[in-house]
Amino acid sequence: MSREMRVGVLASGRGSNFEALWNASEAGELGARIVCLASDNPESVALQRARDFGLPTCCVESSKRRGRLPREAESEIVTFLRSHAVDLVCLAGFMRIIGEALLEAFPGAILNIHPSLLPSFPGLDAQRQALEHGAKVSGCTVHLVDAGVDSGPIVLQAVVPVRDDDTAATLAARILEHEHEIYPRAVRLWAAGRLRVEGRRVLGADRETSRSRHIQEAKP
Numbered sequence: 001m002s003r004e005m006r007v008g009v010l011a012s013g014r015g016s017n018f019e020a021l022w023n024a025s026e027a028g029e030l031g032a033r034i035v036c037l038a039s040d041n042p043e044s045v046a047l048q049r050a051r052d053f054g055l056p057t058c059c060v061e062s063s064k065r066r067g068r069l070p071r072e073a074e075s076e077i078v079t080f081l082r083s084h085a086v087d088l089v090c091l092a093g094f095m096r097i098i099g100e101a102l103l104e105a106f107p108g109a110i111l112n113i114h115p116s117l118l119p120s121f122p123g124l125d126a127q128r129q130a131l132e133h134g135a136k137v138s139g140c141t142v143h144l145v146d147a148g149v150d151s152g153p154i155v156l157q158a159v160v161p162v163r164d165d166d167t168a169a170t171l172a173a174r175i176l177e178h179e180h181e182i183y184p185r186a187v188r189l190w191a192a193g194r195l196r197v198e199g200r201r202v203l204g205a206d207r208e209t210s211r212s213r214h215i216q217e218a219k220p
């Protein structure tokens with residue numbers, strides 16, 4: 001039998017995506033096991049929750065809250081992830097641009113979730129960007145991480161209609177429900193070795209995408 005894939009999570013904030021992944025992992029529905037969590041924010045709720053769950057954690061310090069981590073801090077995270085024999089790294093609200101140390105240590109094995117239909121609205125405040133642009137649909141995207149900002153090959157997406165009375169907060173809340181659904185699904189696909197990257201295209205996820213709840217939501 002093949003070895004169970006081991007997932008390390010990186011999170012800076014409240015950690016609802018981390019908890020969705022954790023719950024799927026605990027329920028045996030992730031096809032992989034979450035084995036550790038690293039953060040760059042000692043105040044992170046995700047970090048506290050991971051400790052509550054009894055997961056090994058590490059928190060790197062940096063004077064800057066955003067942008068790239070200093071190389072030493074990123075290398076510290078790599079050492080931590082390697083010490084837990086991590087196969088796949090999941091970014092779950094990790095407010096950092098991923099640098100060379102992580103990209104070289106985990107080639108093709110870093111996933112991120114973003115609250116828009118990429119390539120539209122990368123970066124911060126994606127839900128507000130969608131609203132202010134007047135988009136009629138937004139959603140969320142799980143993608144492989146490359147050296148850019150939210151620019152790597154797309155694995156799964158879910159569509160969320162924008163309502164006339166939406167605020168950034170109400171739209172974000174509806175998108176978040178879909179994030180919690182597609183992220184575990186993308187990890188399951190990755191862990192099962194079902195994904196194949198050809199240039200910018202990630203193949204092997206189409207049957208999963210058509211099962212997405214966005215089909216139901218899009219019905220009149």
Ligand code: GRF
Pocket residue numbers: 011013014015016017018092093094113114115176179
């Ligand atoms: C989510 O909207 C995710 O898409 C984005 O950051 C937010 C993190 O939320 N990358 P949480 O910490 O997982 O609750």
